[in-house]
Structures are given as C-alpha cells and as structure tokens.
Amino acid sequence: MSYTKRILYVDLTTGKTEVKPLNKKLLKEYIGGIGLGMKLWLDHSKAGVDPFSPENPLIFITGPLTGTMAPSAGNSYAVVSKSALTGGINEAKAHGFFGAELKRAGYDAVIFTGKSDKLVYAWIDDDSVQLIDAQHLTGMSPQETEETIREEVGDFYVRVSAIGEAGEKLVRIANIMNDEFRAIGRGGMGAVMGSKNLKAVAVRGTNDVNVANLEDFKEFVRTIHERMKGPATRKYRTLGTPENVLVLNAIAALPTRNFSQATFEGAEKVSGERLNERYIKKIVGCATCGMRCDHIALVPEGEYKGTVSRIEFECMWAVGPLCGVDRLDAIVEAIYQANRYGVDGISVGVVVAFAMDLYEHGIITKEDTDGLELNFGNAHALVETIKRIGSRKGWLGDTLAEGTMRAAEKIGKDAWKYANHIKGLELPGYDLRTLKTAALGFSVSFRGACHLRSGAYSPDVKGKVDRFKIEKGRGKIVVDGEDLYNVVDSLILCKFSRGVMYDGLEDMAKYYRLATGLEMDAEELMKAGERINNLARVINIREGKGTREDDTLPWKIMNVPVPDEGVAKGAVVSQKEFDIGLDDYYSVRGWTKDGIPTPEKLKELGLDDLVKIVKKKMDSKK
Amino acid sequence: MPTIHEKKFVSGDPSKCIGCCVCEYACSMKHENTYNPTKSRIRAVRLNPFVNLAVACRLCEDPPCVAACPRDALSQSEETGVIIVDEDKCNGCGWCVEACDYGAIQLHPERKVVFTCDLCDGEPQCVEWCPEEALDFTTKDIVSQKARITAVKKLFQEALKSGKE
Numbered sequence A: 001m002s003y004t005k006r007i008l009y010v011d012l013t014t015g016k017t018e019v020k021p022l023n024k025k026l027l028k029e030y031i032g033g034i035g036l037g038m039k040l041w042l043d044h045s046k047a048g049v050d051p052f053s054p055e056n057p058l059i060f061i062t063g064p065l066t067g068t069m070a071p072s073a074g075n076s077y078a079v080v081s082k083s084a085l086t087g088g089i090n091e092a093k094a095h096g097f098f099g100a101e102l103k104r105a106g107y108d109a110v111i112f113t114g115k116s117d118k119l120v121y122a123w124i125d126d127d128s129v130q131l132i133d134a135q136h137l138t139g140m141s142p143q144e145t146e147e148t149i150r151e152e153v154g155d156f157y158v159r160v161s162a163i164g165e166a167g168e169k170l171v172r173i174a175n176i177m178n179d180e181f182r183a184i185g186r187g188g189m190g191a192v193m194g195s196k197n198l199k200a201v202a203v204r205g206t207n208d209v210n211v212a213n214l215e216d217f218k219e220f221v222r223t224i225h226e227r228m229k230g231p232a233t234r235k236y237r238t239l240g241t242p243e244n245v246l247v248l249n250a251i252a253a254l255p256t257r258n259f260s261q262a263t264f265e266g267a268e269k270v271s272g273e274r275l276n277e278r279y280i281k282k283i284v285g286c287a288t289c290g291m292r293c294d295h296i297a298l299v300p301e302g303e304y305k306g307t308v309s310r311i312e313f314e315c316m317w318a319v320g321p322l323c324g325v326d327r328l329d330a331i332v333e334a335i336y337q338a339n340r341y342g343v344d345g346i347s348v349g350v351v352v353a354f355a356m357d358l359y360e361h362g363i364i365t366k367e368d369t370d371g372l373e374l375n376f377g378n379a380h381a382l383v384e385t386i387k388r389i390g391s392r393k394g395w396l397g398d399t400l401a402e403g404t405m406r407a408a409e410k411i412g413k414d415a416w417k418y419a420n421h422i423k424g425l426e427l428p429g430y431d432l433r434t435l436k437t438a439a440l441g442f443s444v445s446f447r448g449a450c451h452l453r454s455g456a457y458s459p460d461v462k463g464k465v466d467r468f469k470i471e472k473g474r475g476k477i478v479v480d481g482e483d484l485y486n487v488v489d490s491l492i493l494c495k496f497s498r499g500v501m502y503d504g505l506e507d508m509a510k511y512y513r514l515a516t517g518l519e520m521d522a523e524e525l526m527k528a529g530e531r532i533n534n535l536a537r538v539i540n541i542r543e544g545k546g547t548r549e550d551d552t553l554p555w556k557i558m559n560v561p562v563p564d565e566g567v568a569k570g571a572v573v574s575q576k577e578f579d580i581g582l583d584d585y586y587s588v589r590g591w592t593k594d595g596i597p598t599p600e601k602l603k604e605l606g607l608d609d610l611v612k613i614v615k616k617k618m619d620s621k622k
Numbered sequence B: 001m002p003t004i005h006e007k008k009f010v011s012g013d014p015s016k017c018i019g020c021c022v023c024e025y026a027c028s029m030k031h032e033n034t035y036n037p038t039k040s041r042i043r044a045v046r047l048n049p050f051v052n053l054a055v056a057c058r059l060c061e062d063p064p065c066v067a068a069c070p071r072d073a074l075s076q077s078e079e080t081g082v083i084i085v086d087e088d089k090c091n092g093c094g095w096c097v098e099a100c101d102y103g104a105i106q107l108h109p110e111r112k113v114v115f116t117c118d119l120c121d122g123e124p125q126c127v128e129w130c131p132e133e134a135l136d137f138t139t140k141d142i143v144s145q146k147a148r149i150t151a152v153k154k155l156f157q158e159a160l161k162s163g164k165e
Helices: A024-030 A033-043 A098-104 A142-153 A189-195 A214-228 A231-237 A241-250 A272-278 A313-319 A328-341 A345-360 A379-391 A394-400 A404-411 A436-444 A457-461 A474-491 A495-500 A505-516 A522-542 A555-559 A575-589 A599-604 A608-621 B022-032 B064-068 B095-099 B125-129 B140-155 B157-164
Strands: A006-011 A017-021 A058-061 A077-082 A089-094 A109-113 A120-125 A128-133 A159-162 A176-178 A182-184 A198-204 A280-284 A294-298 A308-310 B008-012 B043-048 B051-055 B074-076 B083-085 B135-139
Touching: A006 A128, A024 A033, A024 A522, A033 A058, A033 A077, A033 A089, A033 A109, A033 A474, A033 A522, A058 A189, A077 A098, A077 A189, A089 A176, A089 A522, A098 A159, A098 A198, A109 A120, A120 A142, A142 A159, A142 A176, A142 A198, A142 A328, A176 A189, A214 A231, A214 A495, A214 A505, A231 A241, A231 A495, A241 A272, A241 A313, A272 A294, A272 A328, A308 A328, A313 A328, A313 A345, A328 A345, A328 A379, A345 A379, A345 A394, A345 A404, A379 A394, A394 A404, A436 A457, A436 A474, A436 A575, A474 A495, A474 A505, A474 A522, A474 A575, A505 A522, A522 A599, A522 A608, A599 A608, B008 B051, B022 B043, B022 B125, B064 B074, B064 B095, B125 B135, B135 B140, B140 B157
Parallel strands: A006 A109, A120 A198
Antiparallel strands: A006 A017, A058 A077, A058 A109, A077 A089, A089 A182, A120 A128, A159 A176, A159 A198, A176 A182, A280 A294, A294 A308, B008 B135, B043 B051, B074 B083
C-alpha cells in the first residue's frame, strides 16, 4: 500500500528522533495531507500554545498518493502547524519533488517539536536522521540553501524544503520553499520553522512506494494523463493562472490599489497574454505530472533584465494591480525577491498595498518609511519594501513583517480600516464586494482569507449565481466546496488538476482504493471532508478563535462601495446579507448560531473526543 | 548486429523535456513493479527550470562499459545493441559505471549489480508514457534528420507562413 504507516518524531531541543506506527483508522478517517496533519497537530499540542513556542508542533506530511506515479498528487506534501498570523490552525501544501522524496524515505509524516539552540537543518537519509549545524546557511535564500545542502551532501537528487532570511527573523508572513519555486506559502509556516531554529529539511529517499493494485492503478493513471491533455487543464497549460487578470478585470473583480477600485486601468499591461508573449520562456512541471503549468518568466530587458521567476496569478496580482504597479518587469522582480527572502507572495503584496494606502492617506509619512515614497504604482518602492520586510529592516520593514493585522494594531489610528485580511491572513485576488459567494466562503475559512479552502469565487466568476448578493443557498455552495477541497488537500491533489477528476469524488475514491487497498467510496470521502472541516473549526475554538465573531470581512469590503463606473458601481457587502449568509452556512453545517459545531454533529462524524471543547465554549456563550 | 545506422535507442529532446520524471516512474513500474526513481534505467536531470533532459543508454558502438568489465559480465546484444548484464558474473565493481560518459549504467540500489536500459523488448515504456513526447525510440540518423528539418523550419519561418497564405 502507498502509506508507509510511519511517523518520524524529531525533538529539536534534545536532538532525539523516534519512529512510531500510524494506525489504519486514522488514515481512513483523515486520509493524509491536511486532514491527517491537523488531527496529528491536535493530538500533539496543548490548548493556547503560542505559534512560536517550542511546544507548537510543526508537521510535514505527505498524502496517500505521494510517491506514486499519480499525476499532480504523486509529488506533494503539506505543512501543518499553528499559524503565526491567525493564531488558529494552518495548513499549506506544495508540489514539486520534495514530497515524493519524503515518502520514499519511509515516512507519512514528520513531527518537529522543541527548539534547537542554534540554526540546524534536518538531514533525513532514509532511516538515518541527523540535525546538522546550519549556522553557515544563516541569511541564505531557500534557493541558495537548497543548492548548498545539495553540494554538502554530495547528491544531486537530494530534495530540500527551506526557509529564507524572513523565516529566521520570524517574519509572520514567511513561507517555506522547495524545488526553487514551490512554496508552503500561506499562514506563516516559515516563521514557525524559524522559531524552532530549523533552516531546512533535506531528504533522500530510496525506498519503493507500492500501490495495492498496480495494474488497475496504471490504467487509471493513463486515463488521467489523457484527460490532462484535454480541456480541463487548458488554462494551466496555455496562459496559466495569469489569464485571470483580464477575466477578473472585465467583471470588476480585480482588487486594485488596496481595494480602492475593482478594475485596473493598467490591466492590459500586466495581463497573462502580455506576460506569455514577452516574458515566459518555458513552461515546466512537477514530478510525475505531465500537465506542466509552471510558467517561468525571464525579464528580457531593462533594469531587472535577467531576473527569473515562476509566475502565478495571485502573487502577480498582489504585487501588481493591488499596489497599482503596471510593470511586468517589476512584478517578476518583486516575486523573485519574495521568493529569495522566503515570504508569501500574496501576503507580502497585500501588506505593501496596505502601507501604500496608509502613505497616501497620511497615516504613515516619509519619516516612517526612511525616505521611501510609498505611493501606489511606485515599482521601486514595492521592491524595496519587500526586501525590508524580508529582513525586518527599519521601522517599516519590522512593522509590516508582522502581517497586515498586527501592523495595523501597531500603527493605530484608522490603519485597521485599510487592513485587508480575515482572521489575520491577507486576502487573495478577488474583490469580495463583487463576488459575494466568495465573501462568505473566505470569511468562514478556517485558515483565514483563502480562495482555496472552498473555491467559492468560482460560481460567482462563472455566473452560476447572482454574484452581487448573498442569499439563502450560498451556505450549501460554500459547505460543499469546503468538504470537497478538504478531500483534495488531504489526498494533496494539485487543484490545477481538479478538473481531470471527471467523476469528482468517485474518481478520487477510486484513486485512493487502488493506491492504498483500503475500502473507500465517494460518500465516505465526502464525510471525511466534513469531518476535517469540523475538526479544524474545533481546533480554532480550542485556541480561542473559530466562532461567529471571528468570521468577518475587512472594513473596506463592508463600508466602501466599489467606485468604478459600470455594472459593479456601488457594490458593497451589507451586514444584513452577510448575516443571512453566515446563518445559512452555520445551519447547513449543523452548527449553532454562534458558529459552534454541536455535540450531535461531532458525534455523527466520530469526533466524540472533541465534544468537551465545544461544550465548554457553548457554556461560556450562555 | 544492427549497424550503427539501424540501432534504435531512447533519445531525449531538451527543447521538449520538462523534467517531470514520468519516465523514471514508468521505468521502475515496468521493470520492478514499483515506483522508485532510483531503480529507473532512465534518469531525468534538471539543471535549472530551462534545462531539462532525461538520459538513458546510447547503445554505443564498441561500448566502453563492456570493454571495462573485468569479469565479462557485460555484452552487447547482437540483435538490438542493448547492453546485457549477466547478473551471476557482475559483482558491482563499477568499472563500467566509470567508463560510461553518460551515467547511463548504474548500480542497482538493492541487487548489488549494475543495470541499464533494455529498451523494454522494443517498446520502451518511458517513450510510451512521456507526456510531452520529449522521448523518442529512434535511430541517430532520424534524430539528425529531424534536427535538420527543425533548423530549416526555424530559418524560414516567415517564408513558410507566407507560402501558406
């Protein structure tokens, strides 16, 4: 079977390591990836643990298909821990090559606890696990770290997942990167890793990964390969996600200048079309996946000539239109710098746009920025601010490194009104005033503002619903989306490939059965998806979050109508419709009006051991 | 023995290869009934995102690996030109590994003998599975033909376009 049924425990304080077995029941109920990761986090943590405490477990975890030939799922891993930004549970996934190597080393999961007294990296060479002094890697980018470790270990095929300077300096939007361009991006997992003095995880795995039914698995993979050449992946193989720039701009859903507008007059100049024509030099792929989606840009001329970076929509939106920047060369450079310092490309763009908004409104001044003219559209200021954030340089860098929510608290005055985050996590590139199913979906997401927890923007963008209002029925759309995506992220299928699952959960169940040999059907998978969402919600409740007052929207979304002429003019989310949406969502979930899962619901999902947490919360609400 | 002109081998096209390693998984699946790139007879190399190529045995004339073997464990097939390893004779000394300029003969991670591409009895699975059609089962003559055609096409892009109109 394709699980190893082994967990590696690494105590960074003592240097002790241990391998323990994983039981089958957990594997079936939580699948792997984010589901199993969050379950393991709950079981290995104490309530109220600080994200930067040595007692906050940092979990690297693979999925049931990792290490197999399954396209897009064969190469993945997830990282789960308490978020440095939200203070709730966080998970993030990345593809590339690292995940498969970790599985082949013989582990479904690695749980790091404690804190090393100096910077180290973990060198996992199959059964041999060592903590290696990494002080010489201090300040290195994740990419340099990868190169250096590969040379030190002397094996070209060693895979590395590492933090940059930002993670070391506890920048709360720090990410973890593997295989040059792939990121455990959201929620500040890099800062948690930095707090443990863990610079990198390097892996060499030489073991077989076997599937339960090789012949049928092979045939199914062949089918998926064929489907990957078809319409379901067209977008990702051609223009890539940057196609969204003009699509969202056309429907007034492209947040511009920190959500001051919903269309960008410079959209054509930073479109996916222009990017592909002038900048994309090659489109490559991850291990086992023939879809190829990695659009690698090379700046052909000008001051940033020669800069190379992978470009996707969210990051290019965040450092582009959201900052009022209409220069593709500066966008590629900004993303390159974000990757070098190791910060989340979405969050960093949103926090810079926030600072630009404050600067334009006089809430921060040239004195605060050490002379930097932080106006919207200033490409140099954008690139410089990213570098300062990544290294916590100066007042500006150090303040913004705390993420939008904390920076606003620190700055005071009306700064919070310009802070576009939910639960502390910065918004991705969809204007929630003109995509209101997305507004509901993003607000209830357990990791904060996230387009990938439910895909709730999709029915809005595709015109399946009236995107300018929230009404009864949206709750179910969000719930179904969440449960499905929980399954996708627990199998750790790449979401770009979700369309090739023509039969949806039926296909996913088949994949699971053929790989693991365990019984599974679509219904059981969907149940697992629901279980995982309830689990995450209860974890957040245990951590003092995760009730109705935490399911919020940014001030601008609810108070500043879209000013752009056209169909969207005047759009804003009202408290009344938002409440209708929340009520509907909680009711579909089987939760109380306060957004707390009921003991009955938890028992139905086999989460009996979590009942005491919700009961305590319900009592406090009485 | 087929002549050097007739011998078919697995050829990789760096302009198409994306470094996805599907070939490695297909190879280990075919030969070892498992997924394990370290047991693959073809290995993908990504130097940077722009430079990717999968490398397998080139079926050399007078193969240096065969010449290097002190135990006569290696021979070249009269029929196809593939390198045959006599696993009873091979002791994993690795002279052949050193002799190969392409890293196409490797030490098996478990069996303590060397292994290399056997062309899957004429139906190389890596070629079959490569999602980018970056691998070809072909002869050196055809490779050069194709390269010539591509070069000429590139040189006369404009002329070709106007010719069609």
